[in-house]
Each structure stands twice: as structure tokens, then as C-alpha cells.
Amino acid sequence: MPHSSRSFGACIAALGLVVALTACSGGKKHTTAQSVTSTTKPKVLGVKTSVLRVGAVDIQSAGPVKQIDTKTGKAVLNRAQEYINRAVFSPLKNGKIGKNFGALFDAGAKATAIGPDKAALTELSVGKVANLTTKATPVHLSALEGSFGETIYLATDFDLDIRGTTSAGTLRIARHVELTFAKSGTTWLVTAYRVQAVRKSKAGTTTTTATGGKKP
């Protein structure tokens, strides 16, 4: 091998070692922090269900910020709609919780959702209501993205104003619903929740709250 070619090869190999050692050294430390937080409303996310529609979108990312795509936004919004169908509307219309209510939650949240928090998460205690009307605020969609911009959690936050009539008179329910979703396989499941329901009737006002999933 000619001398120049040998030198060239050695230089390249040395460069490789330097690259490898630099990588092993831990890279940059304590450099200027960068902010990659954004609050945006992507044009592509004009999704809605029968009751819910997306309002503000807030993305917090540990890496590059990626917009939430329509498919994901729709999937999560549909899940939130399924929750209010099964937990809120079904009891008020039929007197019982909708089928597969527990299937909306992942393993970490399910035990409390179908257990001690059931009363706060659903309207089972109210029962059938006539002349039912519902209004929902636009859904505030929050996302947590990982180091590569992958969506780790998506949270839906909205209020419901429900009115109806019971044998005891008029009833008004103000519900605040925050559901945090994590992807489980191909579906998004509720992994944590914060809900509050204030029920006003002639008999008085009751408030139930629940905070659960992923501990507490």
C-alpha cells in the first residue's frame, strides 16, 4: 500500500475514534437552555364529534415540536365522546352506564374508575332525566411529546353543562372533565383523570370529584 494511502486510512480510523470518544464523553453539558414549548392551533385539527370539538391545542415537547395529526386528534376526541356517552348520557337516558365503560381506561386507571371513583365519573346516581340538553365548551387539547417529537400523552379538558327534568324538578349538572390518554397498542386509553360534577336541583347542590389513574 502506498504511504499516502496508509496515512489516509489511519487518519480516517483516528477520526472515527475521536467521534466515538466524543459521543461517549456525554456531549454538551450546561449549555444554554432552549425552549421548545409551543401553543398552537393546527389547521389540520378541525375535528369534532356530536358534542365535542377541538379548541386550543397546547404542545409540550422534550424534543422537536410536532403537530398533532388529524387521525390522532380524531381518535382521542372520539374516545372523550365515548366517555361522556357511556358515563354521562347513558345513565341520564337509560338509567345505566353504557357498555364497556371500563374498557375506556388502561390497567392503571381502571381499578379506581370502575371502583371508588365511579360515582364521580358517571351520572349513575342521578338516573333517568327527561328533556335532556347538553352544551360543551371547546376541548382544550394538551400533548406531551418525547425526545423525538413522539406523542406520549394527550389530554382533553372541557366543561359540560347538562340540563334536564326529574320527578323532583329541574336539574342542572356542571361537569369539568380532564382525561389524559396514553396509547395502548393501536388505541388511546384513559390513563389518568380529574373530574368534578356539581349537581344542582331543588333538593340542593352536591359536588363529587375524582382524581385518579397512574396514582393517585
Add this chain to the structure above:
Amino acid sequence: MNDPTVNIRAPKHRRLRRATKRVAVAFVGITTALVLACVGIGAAWLAGVHVPLASGATYLRVEKLVPLSAADRVTGGLNSPFFILLVGNDSRPGVGGARGDALHVLGVNPAMHRATMIDIPRDTCWAGDKINVGNTRGPRTQANDVGGLLGVPIAYVVDVDFAGFTGLVDGVGGVDVNVPTQMHDVYSGAFFSPGKIHMSGDRALAFSRDRHDFPTSDIVRTHNQGLLILDAMRQLRSQMQNAPGEFKLLALLGRHAQLDGIGIKDLYRLGRIAFSLNPDQIQNITIPYTGGSCLGLGAGAGGLFADFRDDAVVESPH
């Protein structure tokens, strides 16, 4: 007639062969370099060395030391009591070593929604040396030493140096600290009057480093560090009352934490537990000690550790 000084060009096929050879050597060299780089990065990753993929500056290191219990794997949560070691190391420009100068163990009982913080003075004797030396061999060694002293298995260790500490405090917008006594220390730069003070990273660092103001020096400093941690928990708890608040803090940690054996989902779970605790109900206890340059354990230490060990909560007031 041939002139020997004239450079005779080699035949075309020879030149072509030489060029091919050069390209081949270059190709082999570049391939070797890439392979070496990949092997180096891979080996570093396997050895637990931070591979620089984080998007921001590294403020702290979080390492998971023990796997979740089998029961917790089923439920996807942390249900059993567990212990987190918080280390503030003294590494800064011009000072190497990274000794564990601030050592605090937070015992958390998720089922009881209770916790206790045990503060360990850096000069506490362990295995014939000061306990803070362990951190120079890495947070895992420090965790083993502290766990050995208290008799508890440390599940997570959080290690932060001076620059990381200030960056972290500034990253959350500063911290409100209830300063317990007058501080006037030129060494640390702590000049505070008693009462609630909103501190930037630099001021919080000065507060947590001040030992010259106190007759018992590092003992009071250690206790003050515990107070600062609880004040920070109080503040972060108020910021984590909804999903956007939780995500903001997690994104900050994701950008600036070196995570070993732990992911953002684990941090989310830990955060949900930690911030469900009421800091007002967390006891901040400095371990009993006896004098000397290498501190021994004082009377009552054994009882305190046993009380802490059984369910991560110290029942009796200290």
C-alpha cells in the same frame, strides 16, 4: 533518446488501478470509522453512559435502580413504599469529584399518601470514610451507601450539580423559600432575612450552600436543603394541578434530564405520586449524629431508621 529527468506518465490502466485502490482504501477507512463510532456509542449506551440525544442542556440525572415489584407491573403503578435519593453534588468548573454534598432520602408511601424526608449530613461516616465520597464513583454507588446506612432499598436516584441546580430552579421560574433564620454568608453568597423569599437558581443555590452562619455548620445546612426541597415540592404541586401543568414540567425534565433505566412515563407516574403528597405533612428529619470530623450516628438513629424502613413513613415526631 530518453531523458531520466522527464516524468514519464504511467499507462492508463495503471493509473486507473491506482485510483481504484485509493477509492477502495478510502471506503474501507470511512467504513471502519463509522463502525468504530457506532460501536463506541453502542458500548457507551450499554454501559449506561449518556448518549447525547437530549435536546437541551443536562441539568440532572435520574436513574432507576430497582425494577418495579411484580404487583406494580400488573397494575402499571407504584403501590408499594419506595425510596428516592436526592443528591446535590459539588461538581462545578474548577472543582471535580462530584461528591454528594447534599443527601436526602424521600420515603414515599403511595397507599397512605404520606412521605418522610431524611436528611443525611455529608460528613456522616460510612465504611471508614465520609458518606459523600460515594458519589465520586457515581450516583448508584452513592445510593448503595446511603441505602446501606439507612437500611432501605433506594429505587431512584436524582443527581444534580451546581449548574444543573440553578438551571432547574430557573427553568421552573424560581422557587419560593421560607428562610428560617437570618443569613449573611460571604462564602456562599447567602444574604437573606427570615420569611418567604422568591429565589432564582443562583440565590437558591446560595441558600442551600450556606453553612458558615451556623455553629453546627453542615447539620443546619443539610436541614435547610430539606426545607428548600419541600418548598419546591409545594410550588411544583401548585403548578401540576392540571394536565398542561404536568406536561410542561415533564417536558422540561425530558429536555434537561439524563434518564437511565427510566422514561418520561415513569417520571409522569412518579410525579403524580409525589405531587399528590401534601408537603406540609412531610416530616423533614436530619439524622441524629455525634461529633467529630467524620460524624457517627447519634442516639435514636437505629429507631428512626427502623421506623422509616418499614413503610417509608416516620410516625413519631422528630
